[in-house]
Amino acid sequence: MAFTVAVIVLKGGAGKTLSSIALTEAAAESGAAATLVDSDPMGGAVRQAELARESGRPLRATVLGLSTPDLPKRIGSITPGADLVAIDGPPPGALKIAKAAIESADVVLMPCPARPGDLDRVPATLKMADEAGVPVFGVFNFYKTGTNNAAAAEDLVMAYGVTMLETKLIDSTKVAENYGLRPRGPVARYGRELLDELTRKAAG
Numbered sequence: 001m002a003f004t005v006a007v008i009v010l011k012g013g014a015g016k017t018l019s020s021i022a023l024t025e026a027a028a029e030s031g032a033a034a035t036l037v038d039s040d041p042m043g044g045a046v047r048q049a050e051l052a053r054e055s056g057r058p059l060r061a062t063v064l065g066l067s068t069p070d071l072p073k074r075i076g077s078i079t080p081g082a083d084l085v086a087i088d089g090p091p092p093g094a095l096k097i098a099k100a101a102i103e104s105a106d107v108v109l110m111p112c113p114a115r116p117g118d119l120d121r122v123p124a125t126l127k128m129a130d131e132a133g134v135p136v137f138g139v140f141n142f143y144k145t146g147t148n149n150a151a152a153a154e155d156l157v158m159a160y161g162v163t164m165l166e167t168k169l170i171d172s173t174k175v176a177e178n179y180g181l182r183p184r185g186p187v188a189r190y191g192r193e194l195l196d197e198l199t200r201k202a203a204g
């Protein structure tokens with residue numbers, strides 16, 4: 001049985017697609033069979049897989065698009081033999097698909113922008129996962145050490161009761177420039193740390 005991670009927060013631009021790619025590429029890099037299921041009807045992960053192929057360095061994970069409330073029933077047959085499956089969550093309005101992604105998963109990974117104004121959808125995301133009985137791990141993105149925003153975001157996720165991973169992704173143009181490419185530099189490192197910490201804390 002694949003270890004299945006739904007990468008969900010009911011907020012756009014939080015780093016769901018980036019985290020899904022980083023996680024599955026780290027697993028594939030280490031020799032595991034990794035599948036990324038893109039549940040966004042706009043197909044952002046599928047598009048980035050195409051771009052990576054065109055760049056000459058294709059993603060190593062299998063990437064496929066499936067955006068349907070049927071996901072819990074279909075996930076097993078579309079990811080045969082996978083060790084790790086990441087489901088890249090849909091945009092905030094697609095609540096049925098977000099719910100289906102959560103119900104298909106062992107664990108929810110919730111990217112949390114380290115900016116207080118971008119954390120307003122965290123409680124609704126936690127509630128959805130709680131109703132499905134699926135544990136949630138938060139991960140900070142756009143993190144800037146020593147800033148007021150980082151401190152305020154840390155206070156806020158603590159007040160919301162989020163279990164945060166130690167892994168964080170910094171806010172960086174190097175990260176933004178990795179769009180449509182196989183993860184390298186800080187994105188590749190983030191993927192490896194994420195895989196290691198999630199596997200230890202959720203699966204192991």
Ligand SMILES: Nc1ncnc2c1ncn2[C@@H]1O[C@H](COP(=O)(O)OP(=O)(O)O)[C@@H](O)[C@H]1O
Nearest residue numbers: 012013014015016017018142170171172175176
């Ligand atoms: N830490 C970061 N630093 C700089 N840019 C980032 C960072 N994380 C994500 N981005 C960029 O922000 C945009 C939104 O990220 P994405 O993963 O597509 O979010 P989501 O899937 O949650 O909508 C993308 O262009 C991505 O490259």
Ligand SMILES: [Mg+2]
Nearest residue numbers: 016017040044
């Ligand atoms: Mg996305």
